[in-house]
Amino acid sequence: MTQATANGGPVLEIRGLKTHFFTRDGVVKAVDGVDLTVEAGEIVGLVGESGCGKSVTSMSVLRLVQDPGRIVDGSIRFQGTDLLGLSDKEIRNIRGDRISMIFQQPISSLNPVYTAGFQIAEVYRVHRNMKKGPARDKALEVLREVGIPDPERRIDAYPHELSGGMAQRIMIAMALAAGPELLIADEPTTALDVTIQAQIIDLMRDVREDLGTAIILITHDLGIVAEIADRVAVMYAGEIVEEADVETLFTDPKHPYTRGLIGSIPVAGARREWLDVIPGRVPNLIDLPPGCRFAPRCRARLENDLTICTEREPALLDVGENHTARCWLYSEGRR
Amino acid sequence: MLIGILALVFALARLIPGDPCRAALGERATDEICEAYNERYGLNEPIYVQFGIYLNDIAHGDLGESFRFGVPVTELLVERLPTTIELSITALLIAVVVGVPLGIISGYRHNSKTDVATMIGANIGVAMPVFWLGLMLQYVFAVLLRDTPLALPPSGKLDAGLIPTPFYEVWGWPMNGFTEFLAKFTVMNALVTFQWEILSSAMLHLILPAVALATIPMAIIARMTRSSLLDVLGLDYVRTARAKGLAERTVVVRHALRNAMLPVVTVVGLSFGALLGGAILTETIFNLAGVGKTLFDAITSRDYTVVQGFTLVVAVGFVVVNLVVDMLYTYLDPRVRVS
Numbered sequence: 001m002t003q004a005t006a007n008g009g010p011v012l013e014i015r016g017l018k019t020h021f022f023t024r025d026g027v028v029k030a031v032d033g034v035d036l037t038v039e040a041g042e043i044v045g046l047v048g049e050s051g052c053g054k055s056v057t058s059m060s061v062l063r064l065v066q067d068p069g070r071i072v073d074g075s076i077r078f079q080g081t082d083l084l085g086l087s088d089k090e091i092r093n094i095r096g097d098r099i100s101m102i103f104q105q106p107i108s109s110l111n112p113v114y115t116a117g118f119q120i121a122e123v124y125r126v127h128r129n130m131k132k133g134p135a136r137d138k139a140l141e142v143l144r145e146v147g148i149p150d151p152e153r154r155i156d157a158y159p160h161e162l163s164g165g166m167a168q169r170i171m172i173a174m175a176l177a178a179g180p181e182l183l184i185a186d187e188p189t190t191a192l193d194v195t196i197q198a199q200i201i202d203l204m205r206d207v208r209e210d211l212g213t214a215i216i217l218i219t220h221d222l223g224i225v226a227e228i229a230d231r232v233a234v235m236y237a238g239e240i241v242e243e244a245d246v247e248t249l250f251t252d253p254k255h256p257y258t259r260g261l262i263g264s265i266p267v268a269g270a271r272r273e274w275l276d277v278i279p280g281r282v283p284n285l286i287d288l289p290p291g292c293r294f295a296p297r298c299r300a301r302l303e304n305d306l307t308i309c310t311e312r313e314p315a316l317l318d319v320g321e322n323h324t325a326r327c328w329l330y331s332e333g334r335r
Numbered sequence: 336m337l338i339g340i341l342a343l344v345f346a347l348a349r350l351i352p353g354d355p356c357r358a359a360l361g362e363r364a365t366d367e368i369c370e371a372y373n374e375r376y377g378l379n380e381p382i383y384v385q386f387g388i389y390l391n392d393i394a395h396g397d398l399g400e401s402f403r404f405g406v407p408v409t410e411l412l413v414e415r416l417p418t419t420i421e422l423s424i425t426a427l428l429i430a431v432v433v434g435v436p437l438g439i440i441s442g443y444r445h446n447s448k449t450d451v452a453t454m455i456g457a458n459i460g461v462a463m464p465v466f467w468l469g470l471m472l473q474y475v476f477a478v479l480l481r482d483t484p485l486a487l488p489p490s491g492k493l494d495a496g497l498i499p500t501p502f503y504e505v506w507g508w509p510m511n512g513f514t515e516f517l518a519k520f521t522v523m524n525a526l527v528t529f530q531w532e533i534l535s536s537a538m539l540h541l542i543l544p545a546v547a548l549a550t551i552p553m554a555i556i557a558r559m560t561r562s563s564l565l566d567v568l569g570l571d572y573v574r575t576a577r578a579k580g581l582a583e584r585t586v587v588v589r590h591a592l593r594n595a596m597l598p599v600v601t602v603v604g605l606s607f608g609a610l611l612g613g614a615i616l617t618e619t620i621f622n623l624a625g626v627g628k629t630l631f632d633a634i635t636s637r638d639y640t641v642v643q644g645f646t647l648v649v650a651v652g653f654v655v656v657n658l659v660v661d662m663l664y665t666y667l668d669p670r671v672r673v674s
Contacts, residue, residue: 064577088583096580103571111572113593113669126580158669174579
């Protein structure tokens with residue numbers, strides 16, 4: 001956790017990442033040219049609908065994409081080291097030690113036949129070469145750090161004896177055990193009750209404050225992003241379509257998709273006949289539309305009578321200070 | 336449950352056409368002789384009375400006397416059960432030791448050539464009748480390869496002329512039903528008393544029947560291991576284990592395999608039943624005087640008490656094995672532990 005702050009550069013730098021799945025029906029371009037930078041101690045929200053490639057992006061960082069998926073292009077630099085160039089052994093040494101992950105379903109993410117303590121202690125055994133006994137003591141310590149009530153008892157609990165929130169705390173404890181510079185949280189609160197969600201969010205905020213861990217928070221819940229992220233990247237159909245700091249994104253969204261997303265959040269207390277929804281569906285990632293991937297669902301395209309949208313793909317354009325959007329609306333020579 | 340089995344076997348044995356008297360004494364036994372025979376073995380009582388007497392005897396540890404051999408069924412069991420236990424355990428060992436690794440390899444490298452080859456082999460293995468396989472093994476190893484070092488004995492327990500010394504004589508232990516029973520485990524007996532010649536002969540004689548008997552359970556175990564491992568490898572906690580930085584080997588062995596073995600253990604327990612059924616054919620083909628062959632002979636000669644007694648023992652064995660499996664389950668899977 002100290003290295004991150006020491007050398008000043010970004011913790012993670014993803015450039016032009018393409019992860020495709022080679023299925024019988026064709027090539028699914030789940031991630032298709034993603035750029036993302038995470039600074040030390042920063043919380044970046046990665047937002048989008050189900051199936052837009054958020055999780056695949058994060059799995060690509062640790063090279064955990066399984067067959068038939070493959071990273072076909074791009075680079076992922078973690079503190080200057082290209083993760084895609086590492087040997088299997090070298091990437092394993094980074095997993096769980098310097099970059100760790102937590103997942104959506106905390107209970108099924110824990111192995112049902114081992115105790116929570118055993119599974120946390122494994123991190124110390126594999127990355128710190130500790131023996132079982134000392135590793136267990138360290139596990140108890142980290143359980144205390146994540147605020148688990150009655151850690152002496154929980155350490156011997158099996159996953160089926162834990163609630164979802166408790167299991168997610170165990171997962172977070174496991175992820176933080178080795179003091180990583182980067183934590184990737186893939187929908188960490190989606191499966192939890194709202195009150196528990198708030199606790200987990202608070203815990204992640206504390207982690208950043210106390211340990212300086214940078215966090216990539218993957219979610220489809222804009223509320224959570226608004227609450228905790230510093231910067232937000234919005235993903236659509238395997239690409240990042242807009243990126244900005246959290247305030248700008250919510251007050252001044254540029255991309256029609258982002259606007260649609262924000263517009264579709266129900267506001268507590270406000271009575272409305274209709275929620276604003278984005279018409280249509282996420283495009284088939286095998287057979288992508290030519291031009292802008294959002295064009296078939298885009299109202300702004302129709303309102304502005306743009307033809308280029310269905311012909312050429314827009315690039316990520318600067319639309320403000322540290323604010324980019326992938327949309328022809330903001331291009332000078334668009335017609 | 337055991338009473339149910341008893342009643343069922345008792346009834347079924349008596350439903351087989353033909354009567355024990357003529358089966359034992361020959362077609363030309365006169366009615367008077369059969370009358371006396373039935374009188375002697377209590378076969379002229381009404382069935383329910385016979386059953387009542389039988390249950391009462393069993394409660395006192397008496398399984399009755401064989402009509403055919405004129406010796407107590409327990410004595411036959413002492414003599415023949417060890418052969419079958421030895422055969423079944425060897426077969427089960429072969430099935431597990433070969434089947435599980437094959438299943439793991441094909442599950443882990445699924446859709447590879449190894450996987451396809453293993454699964455084709457497993458399907459053939461399941462489909463192959465035991466008696467045919469037994470005959471083929473005999474033909475290949477005892478006829479075609481007769482004068483080569485690969486030749487294996489096709490029948491019996493030991494080479495002719497070899498007589499093992501029971502361990503109780505070597506150790507100066509008393510001879511009783513129990514020690515006699517233990518001494519009939521030829522391989523174990525030879526091993527603990529260092530009779531090497533007998534040990535090697537006994538083991539060589541076991542190979543062919545054990546392989547014939549092991550094929551079906553081996554194929555079932557391999558397929559089960561494969562599909563179970565495939566399921567588990569796709570689960571969230573395997574992803575967690577990888578994300579933790581564990582070596583692939585640790586991920587598979589420590590995190591996937593233990594969970595994947597749960598259904599396999601159940602299958603192993605159930606295979607034991609199939610194994611006992613297969614033992615009837617195997618022992619008959621390989622001329623081993625075990626439970627299976629005895630049962631087969633007893634059925635053909637309407638030796639009711641032997642059929643009943645042996646079936647009871649087989650049923651008890653099956654129940655005991657599955658009890659052990661259940662106990663193993665609580666060790667392997669914390670979710671079924673009673674807190």
